[in-house]
Amino acid sequence: MLRRGRRPRQGFLGVEGEAESPRRRGRTAVLVAVILTAVIVGVSAFSVGRLSTLADPMPVSTSAEAGFARDMQVHHDQGVQLGLLIRDRSIDEAVRLLGYDIVTTQGQQSGQMFGWLSVWGLSQAPPEASMTWMTLPGSTDGTHDNAGAHQPGDPMPGLATDAQMASLTAASGVEADRIFLTLMIAHHEGAIxxxxxxxxxxxxxVVRSFATAVVASQQSEIKLMTEMLAARA
Incomplete structure (x- = not known):
């Protein structure tokens, strides 16, 4: 019970003591379910990777594994930046919760890839232009092989431009929500x-478990964000 003369306390997900509508509770429940799925998938991939590290040969500095670890760190670090921007600009609890999840998840994963390079004895600085590893021929079944689709030094797929980042920085409220969701959908598609x-x-x-988890979790979040964007059109 709120004491007389005190204002309700504003928490991260809303006003303390305020009854939520069924529709609002439903949206929050869906968002929480997607976030929990992403966390569970990520933890499973991390655990499998830890157990199998000793069985894998050490990648070399110009390998696809090392290039992926370096470039995806940059990609994830921008995801963290986008999440922090929307956390401070949105008044929508669902959007802010999504932004917070992206900050924590992608920040942890970026640190994990930093750790790979350290364990492999490789420099964090790339010896060649970004995206060079994506021009290497596919070495497995080639299901998603896209050699030739990218050129060394090309922008990473889905990475927001300086102008797009400035647009989100200058926005607030629903406008910021729309910009964030649009940019993050493209960002997730690029990560996939x-x-x-x-x-x-x-x-x-280790890399295969991690990459498989990224595909699964970000596909799930893309579906959620597409629905969120449509609801805010």
Whole structure:
């Protein structure tokens, strides 16, 4: 019970003590379910990777595994930046919760890939232009092989431009929500493109588990964000 003379406390998900509508509870429940799925998939991939590290040969500095680890760190770090921007600009609890999840999940995964390079004894700095590893021929079944679709030094797929980042920075409220969801859908699609590319170029069990988890979790979030964007059109 709220004491007389005190204002309701505003929490991360809304006003304390305020009854939620069934529709609002339903949207929040769907979002939480997607986030929990992403966390479970990510933890499973991390655990499998830890157990199988000793069985995998060490990648070389110009390998697809090393290139993926470096470039996906950059990609994920921008995802964290986008999540932080919307957290401070949105008044929509569902959008802010999604942004917070992206910040924590992609920040942890970026650190994980930093750790790979350290364990492999490789430099964090790339010895060649970004995206070079995506021009390597596929080395597995070629299901998603896209050699030739990218050129060394090309922008990473789905990476927001400086102008797009500035647009989100200047926005607020529903306008910021729309910009964020649009940029993050494209960002996730680009991450899936990169994850599928490394799956066609590596037999390393750590990298394969991680990339498979990225594809599954980000496809799920794309579906959710597409629905969220349509509801805010």
């Amino acid at each position: 493109d990169m994850a599928e590319a490394v799956l066609d170029r590596t037999g390393n069990s």
